[in-house]
Amino acid sequence: MSAAQNPKTSAKGLETRERIIDVAVRFIARNGARGTSLADIAAEAGVSQTGLLYHFRSKEALLNAVMDRHLAFSEEWLWGDGDDPGLKIVDVIARHISSWPSQHDDKVASLLGMNTVVLGENVSPDTDLHARLVEGYRTTIDRVTATLRSAQQRGEMRDDIDPRLKAMEIITFCYGLEAAWLVDPTIPVADAAAHWATQQTRQLATEPAPS
DSSP: OOTTTOTTTSHHHHHHHHHHHHHHHHHHHHHOSTTOOHHHHHHHHTSOHHHHHHHOSSHHHHHHHHHHHHHHHHHHHHHTTOSOOGGGHHHHHHHHHHTGGGOTTSHHHHHHHHHHHHHHHTOSTTSTTHHHHHHHHHHHHHHHHHHHHHHHHTTSBOTTSOHHHHHHHHHHHHHHHHHHHHHOTTSOHHHHHHHHHHHHHHHHBSSOOOO
């Protein structure tokens, strides 16, 4: 069977697959992965459970597809301007956070909420997604560390700053603001992120940023 004939890779098949993931993201954000069944997802997506299992052979496979969706989202905003933004990484993050309130379709809130819930459900090393989450966190820290170290080598960032510790601090800020915004979407995340980015640049840059 050619790729064009394969229901999994046909336009209709891909549309069904994406719809299933959309529903899974929304349900997991609301009920958690443990509180969401494949039957619930299939019913909301308008497919039979057998049809869902045709695209995702197990709940674990679907959960990994959901996490792939979040990974693609993160890659797009964090590294969409290039692999080495240097100290400008704080401005990239602030710009991304500023876009949250304009996402009226609720997709961003569901995606961030899903990731937060999955993190909470998989803090124990014996859970299904723990290893993947640890690897993802370490990879992100490594990449942010690398771009900060490059900034130091180019003379953009002070030499007395530990790039890895600063990378951990940056990611912690992102997680914290995500959680706060999910609890109360009315908080001024755009203003908070812009203020944070300005303060970070002033503290880290070898030359004072213009006021």
